[in-house]
Amino acid sequence: MIEINNIVKSFNGKEVLKGITSNFQKGETNLIIGGSGTGKSVLLKCMIGLVKPDAGTVLYNGRDFYNSDKDTQQSIRREMGVLFQGGALFDSKTVEENVRFPLDMLTDQSASEKQERVAFCLQRVGLEAAAKRMPSEISGGMKKRVGIARAIVMNPMYLFCDEPNSGLDPLTSVKIDELIKEITEEYQITTIIITHDMNSVLEIGQNIFFLYQGDKLWEGKKEEITKTTVPELQEFLFSNKLLREMAR
Incomplete structure (x- = not known):
């Protein structure tokens, strides 16, 4: 389980994350969605230690990542697996x-x-x-x-995926989604996926977290998302033709 509590991050005086709080359960595909520039990637970087938040805590099974000794931090890092957006192969x-x-x-x-x-x-x-x-x-x-x-x-106990379907055709995207979900459930990993792919939301989104201009505006299950009354989430969702049809 991963818990984030009141995560705040600013760059050059601009607040990018405005006190984000949530928790992510093991054995589930947790999707963080939102438009470009909403803070999704910054939040992920705060969680894995690439960017240090200005305030707040990140807990891995109760261990405070940023307020632990170096040995504990290194131990947590060894429990992480990261799939980068571009693959990042040598x-x-x-x-x-x-x-x-x-x-x-x-x-x-x-x-x-x-x-x-x-x-x-x-x-x-x-x-x-x-x-x-x-x-x-x-x-x-x-x-x-x-x-x-x-x-x-x-x-790993924790798997982070940054836009895993970026640049892929629809059929390959579905296969990658299915593989990530299978591995998550098979090994009971806490998986967090940054995505703007609404097909991923519909297919493998178990816990979904919507960011808008650095704020968490909605969190819930995929079965609930098309019934949202949050205007910003409605606009984000229903720009997708498939979701518009499902909501009718």
């Missing part, structure tokens, strides 16, 4: 070398232990046949799956 490394990278950097496992874990993660995302290929030799959807394999190679 062009000079093979698929299996990309997946193995966190194990090389953060563990003292033997070569055989690393190889076994990498093979398992690639098999889990359906890419065992691509292990020796370079990123330039695989499709965008395959790169996202490599990113997922790398994100779970350390057997």
